[in-house]
Amino acid sequence: MSKIKLYDTTLRDGAQGEGISYSVMDKIRIAQALDNLGIHFIEGGWPGSNPKDMEFYLKMAKIRLKSSQLVAFGSTRRPHSKANQDNNLKAILKSQATFVTIFGKTWDLHIRDVLKTTQDENINMIRDTVGFLVLKGKTVFYDAEHFFGAYKANAEYSLKCLLVAQEAGAKAVVLCDTNGGTLTSEVFKVIKEIRPEINIWLGIHCHNDADLAVANSIAAVQGGADMVQGTINGYGERCGNADLIPIIANLKLKLGIDCISDDKLKELAKVSYFVSEISNMRHQPSQPFVGDSAFAHKGGVHINAVMKNPQTYEHIDPKLVGNKRRILVSELAGKTGIIVRAKDLEFDLGKEDPKTKRILKLVQKLEHEGYHFEAAEGSFELLMQKAFKKYKKFFELEGFRVVIEKRSDKRITSEAIIKLRVKGAKEHTAADGDGPVNALDNALRKALKDFYPTLSKMHLTDFKVRVLDEKAGTAAKVRVLIQSQDEKDVWNTIGVSENIIEASWQALVDSVEYKLLKDKVA
Numbered sequence: 001m002s003k004i005k006l007y008d009t010t011l012r013d014g015a016q017g018e019g020i021s022y023s024v025m026d027k028i029r030i031a032q033a034l035d036n037l038g039i040h041f042i043e044g045g046w047p048g049s050n051p052k053d054m055e056f057y058l059k060m061a062k063i064r065l066k067s068s069q070l071v072a073f074g075s076t077r078r079p080h081s082k083a084n085q086d087n088n089l090k091a092i093l094k095s096q097a098t099f100v101t102i103f104g105k106t107w108d109l110h111i112r113d114v115l116k117t118t119q120d121e122n123i124n125m126i127r128d129t130v131g132f133l134v135l136k137g138k139t140v141f142y143d144a145e146h147f148f149g150a151y152k153a154n155a156e157y158s159l160k161c162l163l164v165a166q167e168a169g170a171k172a173v174v175l176c177d178t179n180g181g182t183l184t185s186e187v188f189k190v191i192k193e194i195r196p197e198i199n200i201w202l203g204i205h206c207h208n209d210a211d212l213a214v215a216n217s218i219a220a221v222q223g224g225a226d227m228v229q230g231t232i233n234g235y236g237e238r239c240g241n242a243d244l245i246p247i248i249a250n251l252k253l254k255l256g257i258d259c260i261s262d263d264k265l266k267e268l269a270k271v272s273y274f275v276s277e278i279s280n281m282r283h284q285p286s287q288p289f290v291g292d293s294a295f296a297h298k299g300g301v302h303i304n305a306v307m308k309n310p311q312t313y314e315h316i317d318p319k320l321v322g323n324k325r326r327i328l329v330s331e332l333a334g335k336t337g338i339i340v341r342a343k344d345l346e347f348d349l350g351k352e353d354p355k356t357k358r359i360l361k362l363v364q365k366l367e368h369e370g371y372h373f374e375a376a377e378g379s380f381e382l383l384m385q386k387a388f389k390k391y392k393k394f395f396e397l398e399g400f401r402v403v404i405e406k407r408s409d410k411r412i413t414s415e416a417i418i419k420l421r422v423k424g425a426k427e428h429t430a431a432d433g434d435g436p437v438n439a440l441d442n443a444l445r446k447a448l449k450d451f452y453p454t455l456s457k458m459h460l461t462d463f464k465v466r467v468l469d470e471k472a473g474t475a476a477k478v479r480v481l482i483q484s485q486d487e488k489d490v491w492n493t494i495g496v497s498e499n500i501i502e503a504s505w506q507a508l509v510d511s512v513e514y515k516l517l518k519d520k521v522a
């Protein structure tokens, strides 16, 4: 095992993020993805707190993991009770996990005002709980909640709590910045001071309330910590936890710490997308290393330089983390941008090629009409396919009708009816939806699903409408941007028209065609 231990708590702390709710099956799929990535420890939940987490552990007990150890989470025993009679600890034993993380207090203020007990009793609680689990054959990590506040308030007592856990047989003590307010320099200083006192693993668990969780985790490693806790994509309560994705990339690529293999590092973007998909969260374009915009170049000067040498505007090679360079197409980027973008798509456009001029003109004309390809690389790729006559029609529209009905009981319904030809067959479908675009999307998928089954793997994640008022006096045009996602990628498509339904239809069709193109559907 590498010197630095990666500890993921997406399934426990991450699941506490607003808008996130995992089924047992979701948890199992995420755990398998983390195992495949080479994460050393996976905290799966709190078996004592809910039956769903217990079910997860019992199911996982039958699944073999290649590289990860499953960890159960719980708290120290209650004040003035016995560890062997504590229900939360009994549940941990029942979960069958051999690794256990116990969180407890180290801050005198919390002991007095929250636990309402004495400092001595808190020490007993740590000693008894860790000792009890060690006796039962468990490997125990002690999470010292609010450690940085505790250490500031009473250094001697908070350190004593860690030492008691160590003496009782814990394998690691973990310093938690539970409210996420500690500055990086303070984390580094505290780790440096604590490190010589501890002869077991020293861990760090940061929250992101001051937007410093990743920096604090890296600083902790530089200060001597050997276990880093975090969540995929930084999911977690309030502003989230430390994001393991940039932590792993920084440890590997900036500090040369071999926490996962080079091959697994190339799967980082994929895992980040996969977890966002299962979590039903939009993948953040600006997410460092793995976001869609992380290596997207827009300014003409930047594009020119990147063409000559990518290192001019890229801190790492995007391929190392499984991401890719994107050249955003816009009037700003000019001809170079289009050539580069085309090359990315394996269309070779020499600068003097008359085709280049034609395509450049076409892109500029469309942008003038209100298209915005920089935000819609899916539509751009289809445009190139068409320009190079490589475009293949997956279906042919014969017509559609959208009916919106407002009833006296104030309910409003939308229905779409579509007629199209696909692979020689005539399809005629109707579907309802929450609004006309959703109805149209549903009807289109319904018509195509038997012919193109992979369409069931994609869904729309964002829909934006913007009114364009470039030409005053005529009917205003609208621009519709649709973002779609599957388990691997996010892509954007665009439509422009004076009619919002028509603009939406263009973007919807591009989205579906792009998915089929990407999947190399014949």
Ligand SMILES: [Zn+2]
Binding pocket: 013, 178, 205, 207, 241
């Ligand atoms: Zn936490």
